[in-house]
Amino acid sequence: xxxxxxxxxxxxxxxxxxxxxxxxxxxxxxxxxxxxxxxxxxxxxxxxxxxxxxxxxxxxxxxxxxxxxxxxxxxxxxxxxxxxxxxxxxxxxxxxxxxxxxxxxxxxxxxxxxxxxxxxxxxxxxxxxxxxxxxxxxxxxxxxxxxxxxxxxxxxxxxxxxxxxxxxxxxxxxxxxxxxxxxxxxxxxxxxxxxxxxxxxxxxxxxxxxxxxxxxxxxxxxxxxxxxxxx
Numbered sequence: 001x002x003x004x005x006x007x008x009x010x011x012x013x014x015x016x017x018x019x020x021x022x023x024x025x026x027x028x029x030x031x032x033x034x035x036x037x038x039x040x041x042x043x044x045x046x047x048x049x050x051x052x053x054x055x056x057x058x059x060x061x062x063x064x065x066x067x068x069x070x071x072x073x074x075x076x077x078x079x080x081x082x083x084x085x086x087x088x089x090x091x092x093x094x095x096x097x098x099x100x101x102x103x104x105x106x107x108x109x110x111x112x113x114x115x116x117x118x119x120x121x122x123x124x125x126x127x128x129x130x131x132x133x134x135x136x137x138x139x140x141x142x143x144x145x146x147x148x149x150x151x152x153x154x155x156x157x158x159x160x161x162x163x164x165x166x167x168x169x170x171x172x173x174x175x176x177x178x179x180x181x182x183x184x185x186x187x188x189x190x191x192x193x194x195x196x197x198x199x200x201x202x203x204x205x206x207x208x209x210x211x212x213x214x215x216x217x218x219x220x221x222x223x224x225x226x227x228x229x230x231x
Contacts, residue, residue, distance in 0.1 A: 009077070009181065010174055013147045014123040020154045020175040021116040024054060027161055027168045028109050036105045041160035041209045044092035048099040048108060050161055055112045057153050061119035064136040064146055065126045075139040077148035078185030083137070086208055086231040123147050148178055155179045156207055159200070170200070179203050186229040194223055207231070 010016050028051055036048035045053065075083075102108040123143075126132050132143040141149070155175040162168040176199045183206045184191040195202060196219055204210040208228030217224050 009144065009148055009178060013144055013151070013178075014120060014127050016172065016174050016178060017123050017147055017151055017154075018120040019172040020151050020158075021058070021120060023169050023172050023175075024051075024154060024158055024161070025109070025113050025116065027158065027165065028105075028112065031105065031109075031165070033105055035165065036099070036108075038164040041163050042092075042157070045095060045160075046099075047161055047165070048102075048105060049092065049095035050157060051108060051112055052095040052098045054154060054157055055108075055115055057150065058112070058115040058119045060136060061146075061150050062115070062122055064134045065119075065122040065143075067135045069133040069135040069140040071133070071135075071140045073133055073140045073142050073145070075141050075145070077141070077145040077152075078182055080137075080139065080141060080145070080149050081152075081182065081186060081230050083139075084230055086228045119150070123150070148182065151175050152179045152182050156203060156209075159204060159209065173199075176200060176203060183207075183229055187223070187226055190223055194220055 028047070031047065036046065036051075038047050040047055040050045042050055042053075099108065102111075126134070126143040127147065129143070133140055134143055134146050136146060155171045156179060158171040162170070180199050180202055183202065187195070187206065197205060201210070205212060205216065206227055206229045208231060212220070212224060212227065220227070
């Protein structure tokens with residue numbers, strides 16, 4: 001069974017990032033104080049602390065776009081994630097502590113909105129220069145590849161956020177395609193031939209958010225041990 005075609009990265013990737021972050025904002029701005037204590041798919045992180053994690057990724061975006069590089073890129077939007085294998089998640093105490101420091105969830109949401117919207121504006125400006133390179137996490141990436149890493153991070157964590165939030169919006173469809181395209185690269189060329197899940201299921205199972213069942217193991221065959229691809 002063949003996976004749905006995902007194709008190349010979108011031409012207007014900054015717009016994709018804007019919709020990706022916007023869906024997160026749409027999810028969290030209507031939540032009650034109690035909702036910020038609801039569980040997510042990330043062990044040890046409730047909704048509030050996970051939003052802090054996303055907030056710091058938007059901050060990473062701003063730092064990256066303000067850190068132009070002239071060196072040859074040593075990572076792309078796929079190989080960047082090989083530095084973050086499954087089980088490599090950091091300590092969650094930091095995110096929990098920061099979340100608790102906000103006196104009210106609305107202040108955290110406002111901070112997220114401001115940082116994420118600024119990151120999208122920076123991405124839009126950066127991608128005007130087709131050859132722009134940035135430095136992040138000790139590596140050099142083309143700006144397009146860097147934006148794709150931001151899309152994946154926010155998309156996967158959006159799915160984490162909404163697990164206990166009935167009626168919350170789903171991630172942006174194009175962002176899911178970018179995420180799946182990245183996972184294809186991590187899995188290898190066999191992904192096109194053996195993976196038959198819909199895109200959301202692929203993201204959840206390939207990142208270890210949902211366990212593999214017997215049908216999945218039969219479908220994947222000898223490639224099952226490649227999953228999860230990242231944590």
